[in-house]
Amino acid sequence: MYTFIVESDINNKKFEPELAKIENRLIELDIRGRWEKLTILKSLSETIKDAIQSKSETIVLVGTDKLINNAISTLAEFKTTIGIIPLGEQTFIAQSLGIPHGISACDTLSARITSSLDLGKVNNRYFLSALHVPDCRTLTLNCDNQFQVSTVTPSTIDISNFSEAGNPHDGKLEVIVRPQIEKSLFSFMKKPSYSKKSVFPFKKLTIRSGGDSLPIMADGETIIKTPATIEVVPKRVKIIVGKKRSFK
């Protein structure tokens, strides 16, 4: 049985016509299940746990990256299959997984290509795609207790499972250190250069900042502050993916 969980921001009049089309397309494809529409009073975590107790084998998240990031820590504790129907803005995770936006995602669900993916874990909280540390001045990264990386210039840090670099099947995450480009009068004329970026695959990473604690963000929201330990949890979740996914 399927359970469809609709993000609270999607649960409004603007998306009603598209949600109705999606429901009709799913009936055409003979995909039936229970619909749960989140509100301020309805907890996502409890909704997922209720669905799993009701023996739901597939939980489909309907909404943006924010819903996926909020749901993944709870979903990682169970062996249920995860489906995604991207709706609204900021659906980069679904894009990387090869899932088309809106009604077309129903056909991806129907094709049911499943893939067991690695997850990242930061101080006991899971993430699927990527983390971001903005504006780091003095930062030390300890990779796998083997070597240390120090930033020489102000940089931004991205931890990626599959969004930009990496493969979510290789049992590793990637940390990407990108020096901040100095802004000048003519900088808008230049193409952004990433030739100075650094990439380190790792299984366990400790981030320490020299001065104040720095925010570690997922989907634009601060989820934790430095110091933090980030590690990979291999093949932790089973997700329905599309043919055009960014990894093999």
Place this chain on the structure above:
Amino acid sequence: MAIFKNDTQNSRQSETIIGSSVKVEGNFVGEGNVIIKGQLQGTLKTKNNVNIGPTAKVKANIEAQDIFLAGELHGNIKALGKLQIMSSAKIFGNFETQSLTVEAGASINGKCTMGSEALASEKIEKVK
């Protein structure tokens, strides 16, 4: 020089890039290709290839399959396959390799052991 493809392809294949804006210290043991454009201090061992760019400053012993060197290296090299030394390269250390190419202008300060002799001397050392 086509030991490596472009940066995007490399990062998708889970490879390591030490850019010019970072400094790496410690013992790096990996399996993929490694591109060095910044500073490295310690040891580096990989089953694949190493590319040391012209801006790199390396103080490390390096062991890899093929090694392409265009920067400055203080340390010993062991290339199980090919070693290519470009005109901008400066080496202060000994190197072992199966196949060697050196461009005019390269600065080499060390002993070179090549081909079967390198493997033979290694075996003798192990017996000792």
